[in-house]
Structures are given as structure tokens and as C-alpha cells.
Amino acid sequence: MGFAGRFQLYLPRIVLSPTVLAAVIFIYGFILWTAWISLTNSGLLPRYELAGFLQYVKLFQSDRWWVASRNLAIFGSLFIFFCVIFGLILAILLDQRIRIEGALRTIYLYPMALSFIVTGTAWRWMLNPGLGLERLVREMGLTTFTFDWLVNSRMSIYTIVIAGVWQSTGFVMALFLAGLRGIDDSIIRAAQVDGASLPKVYWRIIIPTMRPVFFSAIIILSHIAIKSFDLVMVLTRGGPGYSSDLPATFMYTFAFTRNRLGFGAASAMIMFMAVMAIIVPYLYSELRVKRNG
Amino acid sequence: MAERSLVKAPRTPGVIAGRLFIYALLGIAALYFLLPFFVMVITSFKTMEDIRTGTLISWPREISLEAWKEAWSSACIGVNCQGIRGYFINSVKMVIPAVFISTAFGAVNGYVFSKWRFKGSEVIFSMLLIGCFIPFQVILLPMARTLGALGIAQSINGLIMVHVIYGLAFTTLFFRNFYVSIPDDLVRAARIDGAGFFRIFWRIILPVSAPIIVVTIIWQMTQIWNDFLFGVVFSGGDSQPVTVALNNLVNTSTGVKKYNVDMAAAIIAASPTLVVYILAGKYFLRGLTAGSVKG
Numbered sequence: 001m002g003f004a005g006r007f008q009l010y011l012p013r014i015v016l017s018p019t020v021l022a023a024v025i026f027i028y029g030f031i032l033w034t035a036w037i038s039l040t041n042s043g044l045l046p047r048y049e050l051a052g053f054l055q056y057v058k059l060f061q062s063d064r065w066w067v068a069s070r071n072l073a074i075f076g077s078l079f080i081f082f083c084v085i086f087g088l089i090l091a092i093l094l095d096q097r098i099r100i101e102g103a104l105r106t107i108y109l110y111p112m113a114l115s116f117i118v119t120g121t122a123w124r125w126m127l128n129p130g131l132g133l134e135r136l137v138r139e140m141g142l143t144t145f146t147f148d149w150l151v152n153s154r155m156s157i158y159t160i161v162i163a164g165v166w167q168s169t170g171f172v173m174a175l176f177l178a179g180l181r182g183i184d185d186s187i188i189r190a191a192q193v194d195g196a197s198l199p200k201v202y203w204r205i206i207i208p209t210m211r212p213v214f215f216s217a218i219i220i221l222s223h224i225a226i227k228s229f230d231l232v233m234v235l236t237r238g239g240p241g242y243s244s245d246l247p248a249t250f251m252y253t254f255a256f257t258r259n260r261l262g263f264g265a266a267s268a269m270i271m272f273m274a275v276m277a278i279i280v281p282y283l284y285s286e287l288r289v290k291r292n293g
Numbered sequence: 294m295a296e297r298s299l300v301k302a303p304r305t306p307g308v309i310a311g312r313l314f315i316y317a318l319l320g321i322a323a324l325y326f327l328l329p330f331f332v333m334v335i336t337s338f339k340t341m342e343d344i345r346t347g348t349l350i351s352w353p354r355e356i357s358l359e360a361w362k363e364a365w366s367s368a369c370i371g372v373n374c375q376g377i378r379g380y381f382i383n384s385v386k387m388v389i390p391a392v393f394i395s396t397a398f399g400a401v402n403g404y405v406f407s408k409w410r411f412k413g414s415e416v417i418f419s420m421l422l423i424g425c426f427i428p429f430q431v432i433l434l435p436m437a438r439t440l441g442a443l444g445i446a447q448s449i450n451g452l453i454m455v456h457v458i459y460g461l462a463f464t465t466l467f468f469r470n471f472y473v474s475i476p477d478d479l480v481r482a483a484r485i486d487g488a489g490f491f492r493i494f495w496r497i498i499l500p501v502s503a504p505i506i507v508v509t510i511i512w513q514m515t516q517i518w519n520d521f522l523f524g525v526v527f528s529g530g531d532s533q534p535v536t537v538a539l540n541n542l543v544n545t546s547t548g549v550k551k552y553n554v555d556m557a558a559a560i561i562a563a564s565p566t567l568v569v570y571i572l573a574g575k576y577f578l579r580g581l582t583a584g585s586v587k588g
Contacts, residue, residue: 019461108322109570115519117519227429248428248522
């Protein structure tokens with residue numbers, strides 16, 4: 001084989017090499033770099049002498065970290081629950097030979113085109129206690145109505161849930177709708193001929209066959225939840241106090257505004273491990289299914 | 294997508310009532326999704342006086358464009374009182390090259406991963422796929438130091454580089470999954486005829502790639518335009534993208550809170566992705582589902 005032939009043979013690898021190099025450095029290398037920082041006593045500037053798991057110990061002793069983690073559990077479970085329930089209901093309703101399905105789908109899904117910062121700005125205005133929804137309901141006659149979650153440290157995390165669900169429900173609806181359209185009609189028709197009512201057909205036959213869609217939706221939503229940052233920053237800035245902090249805002253605060261690099265890096269590593277614990281099995285099962293099928 | 298064709302039910306009053314109920318629920322849901330945007334739009338056309346005396350959903354007493362003018366060219370973001378115009382332009386300058394470069398690399402990478410597989414290419418692909426999912430917090434600190442070392446910290450060029458790098462996994466995935474569906478025989482025949490790697494790409498693959506190029510461009514554009522995390526960490530002062538400027542505007546605590554200006558600025562910041570969504574919603578949806586259902 002001549003030089004030209006060998007060049008042709010290796011060309012695909014050569015073409016791929018910048019991307020592979022970028023992935024090795026900027027994904028894997030940087031993860032190791034962050035892991036290293038998390039094992040040092042770095043403050044304002046990174047130091048590279050290892051200090052063991054000091055930062056992790058501090059992290060787990062930090063009340064603020066537990067508040068952020070608990071908030072993630074609250075936000076994540078409510079966000080996933082409501083997105084899946086509302087998304088499924090909307091998809092089933094839209095699947096009933098609706099005349100204006102296209103227009104409705106467009107309306108349900110448009111929040112996905114918006115930045116979380118825009119969504120947060122809108123909800124911040126509507127939820128503000130002085131002039132927002134609280135005022136609207138009071139003007140309608142309920143003069144003692146209070147809705148101050150945005151400034152109430154016990155309730156602030158729930159405002160993130162409200163805005164997050166509004167933004168992501170349409171997307172889950174689209175996933176379920178695609179799943180519904182993929183189901184073989186003959187099974188449903190047979191059940192109907194046997195006298196099963198429509199709700200029963202959905203409950204007994206259609207929903208169980210959509211288990212993979214539920215699985216995908218829950219994985220994607222938990223991934224969105226763990227990474228949630230923008231919405232908190234614009235709606236509450238993690239406040240009042242740090243009552244609505246999430247791990248992502250926690251990491252940002254300590255690494256970039258308080259200059260505690262080691263501490264911030266340790267929180268980033270915990271986030272990374274949490275995401276990998278969810279994603280790696282998911283990817284593995286997805287790829288395996290594709291190979292067998 | 295075929296419409297579901299269930300057994301036709303006879304049109305009894307019960308069935309008609311059921312249909313009306315379904316339409317009512319769908320209508321309520323539509324209102325719920327539209328209401329925040331409706332509130333944003335009417336608020337942006339109100340005066341502050343009108344906001345203080347009216348309610349969230351009351352119609353503006355007079356249509357005022359003041360808030361829009363102020364948001365665009367004179368609102369104070371930090372100490373800079375020139376509106377969000379400059380930041381909007383920053384976002385444009387950032388999005389165009391970042392989308393173009395990441396899409397071009399994604400196309401060629403996807404072509405290799407689908408039509409020129411070699412030993413180990415599937416492993417490399419899986420490794421790359423992880424890049425779609427990592428929480429970016431885990432790369433922020435090293436990237437900040439690297440951009441500093443390269444002399445492009447706090448610059449639009451730095452942001453472009455970051456968006457290209459972390460967009461590659463997605464663009465590669467999109468193109469690879471699309472090209473897998475092109476018959477291998479087409480490529481094999483061309484190879485027997487003596488066509489090389491790039492010739493096949495230009496002559497056979499690229500001409501049929503229009504749909505996936507549109508999907509990828511829309512996906513990348515939406516992601517990069519709407520990004521906040523990279524913007525807030527890696528840009529500063531004059532190089533901030535519009536999402537960061539909007540957040541700073543909304544969170545400015547000095548002076549009276551001008552909700553009408555906030556809303557006008559938010560609509561301006563949302564407009565490019567919203568327009569793309571309205572014009573090309575079909576492709577937008579395809580990107581969303583392609584980015585989620587892997588394989």
C-alpha cells in the first residue's frame with residue numbers, strides 16, 4: 001500500500017482527532033483536574049498539594065450543603081412528578097383526534113424555546129407579593145389572600161418548582177405523544193371490541209406499554225433537575241438567605257463568588273457522581289437494547 | 294405520525310359531552326401556558342403608574358413604548374446605562390460562529406462514526422456521548438484557568454470556544470444518528486468506484502443532510518443563545534451575553550423596580566429563539582427528541 005492509500009485509510013481517524021483530543025482534555029482531563037482541586041486545600045488560588053478528603057468532610061458538615069441537597073430532593077421529585085403527570089395527561093388528551101392538535105402542541109411546547117432566565121423573569125414578576133398574583137386575587141375579592149412564597153424562606157424552593165414545571169411539561173408531553181403514536185392500533189382495537197372502555201384501555205394496555213418512555217422522561221428530567229441553576233439565580237438567587245439553594249448554585253457561590261476553590265470543586269464532584277450514577281446505567285441499557293434489537 | 298384511529302363511537306349525547314370536556318381541559322392547559330407570556334407582553338406596554346394601580350392581567354390604559362426604549366438603550370445594567378442592546382449584539386456575535394463551527398465538526402464526526410467505523414470507534418463514540426450529560430460545574434474551574442492562560446478569559450472568543458467544545462458531543466450524536474439511516478451500500482459503491490473520504494462526503498452525504506443540518510443548527514442556536522452558566526462564569530463586563538445582562542437587570546436592587554422594563558428586556562432576549570421556534574417548530578421538536586432518546 002502506497003502512502004496515498006495509507007493516508008486514505010487513516011483519514012477518518014485524522015478527521016476525528018481534534019474532537020477526540022478536545023474530549024480527552026476538556027471533558028476527562030478537566031474532570032480529573034477538578035477532582036484534584038477537590039482533594040487540596042485550595043482557597044482563592046488553586047494549590048496542588050493533596051490534603052485528602054478534607055473538603056468533602058467540610059462539605060458534609062456544612063449545613064448549607066444539606067439545605068441545597070434537601071432542596072434538590074424536594075425540587076427534583078416534585079418537578080419530575082408534575083411534569084410526568086401533566087405531560088402524560090396532555091398527551092393522552094391530544095391523542096383523541098383533536099382538530100387543532102398542531103396549534104395546541106405549539107402552545108404547550110413554546111416554553112422550551114425560552115431561556116430559563118426569561119421564564120424566571122416572568123414568574124418573578126407574577127409571583128411577587130406586592131403587585132403580582134397576590135394582588136390579583138385580592139382585587140377579585142379575597143382580601144386576605146397571601147401568596148408570598150418568593151420571599152418566604154420555607155416556601156421559596158416551591159417557586160422554582162412552579163416555574164420549572166411550566167417550562168418543561170410541554171417537552172414531556174411531546175415525548176409521550178411520540179410514544180403513543182408508536183403503539184400498534186390493532187391491540188387497542190381488539191381490546192375495544194372486547195368491550196373495554198377507553199379509560200380502561202389506556203390504564204391497562206397503553207400506559208404499561210409506554211414504560212420505556214416513562215423511563216426516558218424521568219432520566220431526562222432528573223438530569224435537568226440536578227443541573228438546575230439559571231432558574232434559581234434569576235428567581236430567588238438562592239434566597240431568602242440560602243433557603244432555595246441548589247447544589248448548582250451552591251457550587252457557583254463558593255467557587256466563584258466566595259473563592260473557596262477546593263470546597264466548590266468538592267461540591268462539583270458530588271454533583272458529577274450523582275449524574276453519572278443516573279446516566280451511565282441509562283446509556284448502557286439504551287446502547288445494549290439497540291445492539292440486541 | 295398517524296392519527297390514532299380507534300373504533301368510531303356513535304354520536305350519543307354522552308360522547309359529545311365527553312368531547313367537549315376534553316376540549317375544555319386542553320383549552321385550560323393552553324391558557325396556563327400562554328398566560329405568563331401574555332402578562333409579560335401587556336406589562337411591557339404599561340407605564341409604572343399603570344402597573345401600580347392595575348393588576349397582572351388588566352389591559353394597559355394606554356399603550357406605552359417607553360419601557361421598550363429604556364430596555365433596549367438606556368436601562369442600567371450594573372454601572373452601564375446603555376440598555377441591553379450591546380449584550381444582545383454580544384450574543385449574536387457569540388452564537389453565529391459557535392453554531393457554525395460545532396455543526397461543521399459534528400457533520401464530519403457523525404460521518405466517520407456511521408460510515409467509516411474503525412476498531413474502537415464505538416468506544417470513542419460512547420466516551421464522547423458522556424460529554425452530553427456531565428454537569429458543567431465539574432469543568433468550570435479548570436476551564437476558567439485555561440481561558441485565562443490562553444488570554445481569552447472574559448471575552449466573546451472564549452465563550453465561542455467553550456460553546457463549540459461542549460456542543461460537539463451533541464452535534465456529533467445528531468449527525469451520526471441521521472447518517473446511520475443512509476444505506477451503507479451507497480457509500481460502498483462509491484468507494485469501489487474510487488471515490489475517497491471527502492469526495493463521498495461532498496457528493497453523496499452532504500446533499501441529503503439538509504434536514505439534520507437544520508435540526509442541529511436550531512438546537513445549537515437555542516442552547517447557546519439561552520445559555521446562562523457559561524455566560525455568567527466566563528464573561529465579564531463588555532462581553533456578557535444577553536441572558537446574563539437580563540439577569541443582572543432583573544436582580545438590580547437599586548432604585549424602583551421597573552417591571553415593565555424587565556418584561557420588555559425579557560421579551561427582547563427571548564425573541565430570536567421564539568421566532569425560530571414559531572417558524573421551524575417541527576425541526577425544533579425533532580432536535581429535542583433526538584437529543585433525549587439516544588441510540
